[in-house]
Amino acid sequence: MIEPSSQLSGEEEILIEVTLNGRRLKRRVKARQHLADFLRQEMELTGTHLGCEHGVCGACTVLIDGHTARGCLTLAVQMSGKCVDTVEGLTESGQLAELQEAFITRNAAQCGFCSSGMLLTAYELISSNETLSRGEIRECISGNMCRCTGYHAVVDAIETVMTRRGKHQK
Amino acid sequence: MKARNFRYIRPASLHDAYQALAENVGDAVPLAGGQSLLATLNLRLSAPKLLVDISGLCELTGESYGDGVVRLGALTLHRQLLGSKLVKKHVPLLARAASYIGHVAIRNRGTLGGSLAYADPAAELPACAVVLGATIEVGGLQGEREVKAEEFFKGLFETDLRPGELILGVRFPIQQKGTVIGFDELSRRRGDFSLMGLAVMATMQQGRIGKARMVYFGSVDRVRLARSVPSVVEGLELPLQSNSPFEAAVRKDLDAEDTIGLRASTKLQLATVLTRRVLNSMTGATV
């Protein structure tokens, strides 16, 4: 249930009910605030990063109802009734543990700024339980910009996790 | 790059949405997936006073099949185009094209209706709608109507939508037996907007091109339904060995202009090469 509250002259605020990292909460959100800013500023979950605010770099990637999405191209107010998961939540739950270990071992991150988005994209990828070729992995992470690693180590880390899971499946 | 202030409402029904858009003509924009709109808002390229969130309207969802047509609701996500059995079976061109759209995260939120309404000439779905001879269902407070896709895209980011109107759904004729599809685009990086793209649907007779519908997209002012190239290539045997038979026709159909970093002559070169390559890729697999 959403009720608009104020006039245009002020900052429009709307009450939403969202499940964030597994916890239900009710918050008044500014209409114009995108989801990434809501997470970073209102919820103080700064693990989701802003790299461009026009949907190109992928640093703001979060999960909405289990699917990756750009936090900067989603309004916080649109999240009413939805489940949002961030890197913090997925770390707490252990869902990212396998990928995090692989990334660390392989040094598949340097400055770490792309890593939240990269991990969430990788997480969605490995959840499909397929084993992809390196070229296909590259295609799937092609929306996550990294200026530090040159991507090779990232592909290695994802491939390691995929292969390991594939073996377990057999 | 924070968006300007705006009001936001989420109408409970399609009629409420029509009402809100009609009452605030000029000030209100519909919000669906937001993958194009929110970028422009963050960049402060536009200043709507009211966002009307239509993303929850069940009237705009759904897929159905009947009477030789697959109908997809405007809120069909790009991701759903990739995963839909109906689409894969009856309108495979959409599934093929969808894999070129942006990246996974964009495909998870972006919608069919949004892509058509935004009418970026470099986008894949407007070109597919035209090549497939789709019919776009449109509605507003004054009523509902239909527009043929090839009449819908009028110019750069310009469509036949009247103020206050929404795309409701799109009807795609299913791919007929004996027709083959072709699709490819040239872009600087995976997932970028295309510099030049081509969507083709054609009948094939013993390795020769029959009647073809061809649409160029990319660095053009609007999706270009080709009139000359199909008549020039009709009857030609595949694989084509050279570009010369259709070079002049491509120039005519493309009607390209110089833009920074890409001259008209370069666009023509790319379109000509694509023409040959896409047509050559169409030997073999018919429905």
Next chain:
Amino acid sequence: MSAQATSATAIGARIPRRELRRLLSGQGRYIDDIKLPRMLHACFVRSPHPHARLVSLDVAAARRSPGVAAVFTAAEINPRCEPFVAVALNRPGHRSPPQCLLVAERAVWQGQPVAMILAESRAEAEDAAELVISEWEALPAVGDQLQAIAADAPVIHPELGNNIAFDFSLKSGDPLKAFAEADVVIEEEFRFERQTAMTLETRGIIADFNSGDCSLTVIHAHQSPSQMQEVFSRHLKIPSHKVRVVAPDIGGAFGMKLNVYSDEMATVVASMLLGRPVKFCVDRLESFIADSHARDHLIKCRIAVKATGEITAMEVDDVGAVGAYGMPMRFNVAEGMHVVWLTGSPYAFKNYRARTRSLYVNKNLIGMYRGVGYPIACILAEVLTDLAADALGIDSVEFKRRNYWPKASLPCVTTGGMHLETVSFHECLEKLVRLINYEELRKEQAELRKRGVYRGIGIATFCEPTANGPAAYGPSGAWITSQDGCALRLEPSGAIRCTTSITDQGQGTLTGIAQIVADTVGVSIDQISVTGGDSAAGPHGGGAWASRGTATGGEAALRAGTMLKQNILALASAITQTPTDRLDIVNGEVVNARTGQLVITLAEIGRVGYFRQDTLPPGFDVQLSVTASFVASDKPYYMANGVQASYVEVDCETGFITMLGQWAVDDCGRVINPLLVDEQIRGGIAQGIGAVLFEECVYSEDGNLLNGTMADYLVPMAGEIPDILVEHVETPELSTKLGAKGVGEGGLIGAMGSVWVAVNDALKPLGAKIRHQPFTPERVLDALARARTP
């Protein structure tokens, strides 16, 4: 020494960057993650014109906008900051007019800050910025080098008389004679478009001036907190010991975050005026017109060779468009100087002439960015030697082999004045040729050419001055120190706390420092914490740039570790009454050096040393905290080198280029951490590929930046970069104990050379050549068209 050898396990180990666990859990603390009480957010109104007179500025409506605390213009900001005169004192003829922070009367680049909004949130600041009314009178703009030196060029800074910032020539031997007597002369013209570093995290700063004690704390996403401490202190007249600059986690820097920015300085002034913390984080749109730029050269270059295959001379004429002002501290002569000094360095020729001119244009300032001219030096030499080899009918690899400085001639000084000592061109080349299976690759290339598939192989040799010593900065007058320091403290628990002046923006240098301390003292790396980048809490030192972190910071850590070990052993000796020469530290324990038997744990050392000095012999001096610094005072730099290869395919119908493979053999001296070094090289290679194939700032005829978004300024993503194979040759630096040289930039330098050569190699059978970077599809098609119609 043998005991040291047995306890040495950390140096040389493949240890991931230790901060990764925290960063990959979303627990990073980057500048925009940090909030201070009462903090305001800044946003700038910037000049929309490349060159214009500010007719009027009305900020009244902006001041009244919701959430706004203040709006400042030049009148409030400029008087509080000493203007910057970015002239290198040791470069005669280098000129730059004084630069103030905000535009007062005339803007000289598009993006120059004009007014500053301080508000409760960035969104409100941007709302207010839109209410600022400015009236401009556009003036003729100087758009590029050729415009800048034209006879009728508008002069951007009238007091200079023309647009020449710097004009420098050097000569060695008798180049005129060598060119006259050459059997083959190859001359080419090259164009390198302007680039921007495009770090994923934009620039940011939080300035916190405390009006209670007139002290300044700045949290600054900057590579050199010590540099900025000096800059803030001297330009804002705050005593140096009351200025503290702390670097948070930084999302990529690559030299761009080394420069001095007027918007960041203005942010500090705003905090001083308001007595409140002020945060300024550049947004992505802003970054394209506000970050420093790089490259932007037009170069004529030629090479003279004898029929025997010997290079006899080279000549370089470089013209760089350096933007509207000199870059404070880092200057705008570096790119050009590096080109003229370094071109051809791997090759033993005696005759050389080179000229570099830096020209003022109405564009953003050129500053530091990875490689700083060295990649261009590599490209010039590698393209020309490749062409020379072709002209003589000699295989390109063989040609290089013949012309490298022979081992016997080292150490030597090149014609450009570069000092080569422990370089390994031959070893790297041989290793690379085997690695790529050169002969097989050439066969494959030939086969595919017959089928109309055009692939190219490019091999590029480079050398790279790393870790520049004080001679590079001191005489210039810049307050840049090439010294770095390391403070070590034994904690009461027996663990070690290390504070270094080195900074880390992802390279992993702090991890390398930990490895060095671990081995030098004799403890496990898990027992060491390392922090860096705090100008108050740590030793004063350079920080990160010029690939210096491990080489200099590591040497300081080695010294400090040696001192701490000595002091620990002295205390152990006093406690246990054992002579120090019988003791060693292994795995965090003081042991008998001969038998390895435990004598006393470090925890016990800590306990007694801090809490039970009453049990020590009278007069014993406990010193469990040490600080050491290191500067390479006698060396200009540590010369590193490498060879890289690229395998590309050019679609000659569309002009599109695909990277098929990239290989690097790198010699950065002793490799402290092969995992981190390899990844630095890979990252540099990706930026090199980006530069050659994708990156450029595109301007309209009248100087407007046209592609200032991330959708339009193209950097390679995962689909554009191939797998990269890296191997090493290790020729240690002789003047330090550690023996490490720098490696941060080598990846980019070598890759730019190898991709340039490879693409041109692909086009060779069609008689085409491409000399304009980046190699867009249109430029490739144009090159092919030119070849068809001579």
